[in-house]
Amino acid sequence: MTEQKLILVTNDDGIHAKGIHALVSVAKKMGRVVVVAPDKPQSGMGHAITIHHPLRIKKLTLFDGMEAYSCSGTPVDCVKLGIYEVLQGVPDLILSGINHGENSSTNVLYSGTMSAAIEGAMENIPSIGFSLCDYNADADFSAAVHFAERLIQYVLKIDFPSRLCLNVNIPNIPKVKIKGIKICSQAHAYWADRFEKRLDQFGEAYYWLMGDFIDQDQGVGTDLHALKNGFVSVVPTHFDLTAHAHLTTLKNLENA
């Protein structure tokens, strides 16, 4: 008999989001699942950790009696609390998502979903972040669930590279139209930001962050290209931000 896998599940849309329930429905086929997820939406929290406030966790009976905790902190807090306080041990796999909305290209930096997976990689635990390219709270996760199951099974089977995680995005098209899975690089895209200025009841200004996603790089091999062409994109993601090529081009800076 093979040993049962221990799987930690989190997300950034909060423990009540449809996407994490979809992910748990897959994960529970593969092992013992423990959920530690934010008690409220934490989208856009990036790799934030909570150091100026205490953290709270609360045991919930949400997932058919499965062990589940809501956490007052960020997705990265959930991973840290999950490992060091709830499990007090190392899970075999960390799954994050399924996010309501795309986390392709440079969105990986802002994404709480992916930051949870990156935190897993930093702990040297195989980790996968899943995102469906549909922001709808009631999105249809059936295609995402299908590909998540295939990818999780594969990852549990192989000798997963150390200090790595996967950024998986599923296009918002019916399952039968999805052409397959593509290993991709992170496209260069950016948000053309703007702020909507409003006045409050005292006449004081406040701002909402708005913006348009400019996908200027849709080159073959990028995640944006794969998604536009009907594939599930998988970006092998690490956390070495060194621009290695510039170690030599900027060498003269040592004489600044």
Added chain:
Amino acid sequence: MTEQKLILVTNDDGIHAKGIHALVSVAKKMGRVVVVAPDKPQSGMGHAITIHHPLRIKKLTLFDGMEAYSCSGTPVDCVKLGIYEVLQGVPDLILSGINHGENSSTNVLYSGTMSAAIEGAMENIPSIGFSLCDYNADADFSAAVHFAERLIQYVLKIDFPSRLCLNVNIPNIPKVKIKGIKICSQAHAYWADRFEKRLDQFGEAYYWLMGDFIDQDQGVGTDLHALKNGFVSVVPTHFDLTAHAHLTTLKNLENA
């Protein structure tokens, strides 16, 4: 007459921290400085952006009449608001810091200081994050100021690579003992996290994130090695998280 440079300054310790005042004292020698910085400490906020709450900015007269705004959001919010609302244009340089505390190695991911610089790189604006390896609120920034001035002058002089920023850490030793500047790669280090569990007045548990910094990688060429040996470390930092080597090693995943 050369055109005056426009320099946006931010940080994550908040607009009242000693470190940002030290940085402004250098920046103002190089051009027109506009400060947009958090109204409260935002350490550990990583690349978080504020999307669930409105943002506020407030004009302050803090820096000898220099244009300065406090912002209710994160360091990345400050950069976005600085560019799109305050300046309504592109600065020549973004400076972040000087942080009270080290942002070497993997700390770059948690660091609000460095995330502000990375956001600048994403906007294709030359950006530098400075951190002094001293968490003291009243730290001595004289060595940091000296090296910041040299590095800023150099960066303003060269054709700075696109989509890049610099992660500069200054060791906590007297200026005369600093041996120079080293271009480095990001060391692999991690936080061995633990949580201190306490009970509140109602007997409910809450947790403080604690941890020890484990600098397991002190190899020659890393920022940790440079700092330990008395050098200022400069890591050329980008935001492509693709683990390019694994685009081939994980190719079979397409058949998962």
